[in-house]
Amino acid sequence: MSQQYNGGGGSGAYSSTQTTAGEQAAAAVDATARTVHYKCGDCDMDVPLKRGEPIRCRNCGHRVLYKQRTNRYV
Numbered sequence: 001m002s003q004q005y006n007g008g009g010g011s012g013a014y015s016s017t018q019t020t021a022g023e024q025a026a027a028a029v030d031a032t033a034r035t036v037h038y039k040c041g042d043c044d045m046d047v048p049l050k051r052g053e054p055i056r057c058r059n060c061g062h063r064v065l066y067k068q069r070t071n072r073y074v
C-alpha cells in the first residue's frame with residue numbers, strides 16, 4: 001500500500017505523513033502557482049489549496065488529500 005517516511009522532510013514543498021504513488025505528483029502541483037483542488041481522504045470534500053498552503057481539509061481537518069482529476073491537461 002502506501003509507503004511512509006519517518007523523519008526526513010525538507011526536500012518537498014509539502015510535508016505529508018502519507019505518500020502514495022500514482023497521480024499524487026507533487027511536482028506537477030508545484031509547477032503551477034494556481035489553486036489546486038484536492039479531495040479530502042476522509043470526508044471527500046473539495047479542498048482548494050494554493051501553492052505553499054498546508055495540505056489540510058478545511059472541513060474536518062484531515063491531512064490526507066488526494067489530487068482531483070481535472071478535465072483539461074496542462
Ligand SMILES: [Zn+2]
Nearest residue numbers: 040043057060
Ligand atoms: Zn475532510
